[in-house]
Amino acid sequence: xxxxxxxxxxxxxxxxxxxxxxxxxxxxxxxxxxxxxxxxxxxxxxxxxxxxxxxxxxxxxxxxxxxxxxxxxxxxxxxxxxxxxxxxxxxxxxxxxxxxxxxxxxxxxxxxxxxxxxxxxxxxxxxxxxxxxxxxxxxxxxxxxxxxxxxxxxxxxxxxxxxxxxxxxxxxxxxxxxxxxxxxxxxxxxxxxxxxxxxxxxxxxxxxxxxxxxxxxxxxxxxxxxxxxxxxxxxxxxxxxxxxxxxxxxxxxxxxxxxxxxxxxxxxxxxxxxxxxxxxxxxxxxxxxxxxxxxxxxx
Ligand code: EPU
Numbered sequence: 379x380x381x382x383x384x385x386x387x388x389x390x391x392x393x394x395x396x397x398x399x400x401x402x403x404x405x406x407x408x409x410x411x412x413x414x415x416x417x418x419x420x421x422x423x424x425x426x427x428x429x430x431x432x433x434x435x436x437x438x439x440x441x442x443x444x445x446x447x448x449x450x451x452x453x454x455x456x457x458x459x460x461x462x463x464x465x466x467x468x469x470x471x472x473x474x475x476x477x478x479x480x481x482x483x484x485x486x487x488x489x490x491x492x493x494x495x496x497x498x499x500x501x502x503x504x505x506x507x508x509x510x511x512x513x514x515x516x517x518x519x520x521x522x523x524x525x526x527x528x529x530x531x532x533x534x535x536x537x538x539x540x541x542x543x544x545x546x547x548x549x550x551x552x553x554x555x556x557x558x559x560x561x562x563x564x565x566x567x568x569x570x571x572x573x574x575x576x577x578x579x580x581x582x583x584x585x586x587x588x589x590x591x592x593x594x595x596x597x598x599x600x601x602x603x604x605x606x607x608x609x610x611x612x613x614x615x616x617x618x619x620x621x622x623x624x625x626x627x628x629x630x631x632x633x634x635x636x637x638x639x640x641x642x643x644x645x646x647x648x649x650x651x652x653x654x655x656x657x658x659x660x661x662x663x664x665x666x667x668x669x670x671x672x673x674x675x676x677x
Contacts, residue, residue, distance in 0.1 A: 407447025440508030477507030494572030522547035
């Protein structure tokens with residue numbers, strides 16, 4: 379039986395040579411050999427067992443909000459978690475959310491239940507799973523501060539629960555960045571009771587700050603991590619990077635840490651421009667910017 383036939387026996391939706399441009403907020407990226415959508419955790423376990431037995435490369439995809447996929451695309455299987463992973467349940471001060479749920483939706487549910495703690499992380503684009511991998515957040519707080527535990531499926535198809543400590547959180551980092559053997563399925567947040575109206579206003583003010591200081595359109599959010607005690611956007615602006623272009627890629631004139639697709643960019647345009655910006659910051663400030671966006675696929 380062929381690989382596609384095997385995959386179709388396990389999961390309902392299997393696409394071949396699926397262009398990744400439609401699955402990323404940057405709107406670029408070549409084809410994935412196999413793009414599969416998984417309905418629930420049991421299906422995911424079966425899928426991982428098959429992938430392991432067939433020795434196929436794989437990667438999990440959240441909202442595609444923080445990745446730059448190469449123009450040549452991705453070899454192997456891209457696993458997208460479907461609606462079954464979008465549930466959000468509230469029990470007292472604890473919220474359990476599927477990893478495919480939008481983190482901003484979880485924050486809104488928390489606010490409705492007068493639960494505080496997600497005002498910082500709950501304003502960034504992306505899914506719960508993606509936000510955990512990247513330890514997403516803003517100056518007002520990061521997602522790891524509220525995590526109680528994270529449920530995963532391993533690459534051998536077993537379910538496991540990790541404590542917050544086992545997740546290895548740091549600034550814009552977690553064990554899931556380096557340890558590619560785990561797929562996040564749900565997360566549990568231990569929140570604090572608060573004043574619902576004040577929480578909603580807080581969320582609103584963080585969202586307003588974002589919309590006033592960050593560009594709309596096709597981007598992956600901030601391209602680089604902030605170096606210790608510095609702002610990557612400010613360093614890039616001081617080095618003269620604002621407004622620079624390469625093909626269809628542009629350093630946003632609004633916020634210099636956003637490298638945007640003006641419509642016709644390729645992944646290579648975006649990467650080449652990012653490298654030019656890094657070189658400018660190195661020359662001007664002697665600082666090596668680190669990518670926050672994850673580069674995936676065949677470069
Ligand atoms: N600045 C400039 N020029 C620029 C951009 C920023 O001079 O082009 C200056 C600002 O004036 C400000 C300072 O740099 O004094 C910090 O800027 P900002 O408040 O925009 O915050 P940031 O450090 O650039 C971080 C997160 C964002 C998050 C904002 C809002 C990182 C890498 N970025 O940006 O997260 O939205 O705070 O709190 O930590 C993302 O998740 O993708 C993201 C963009």
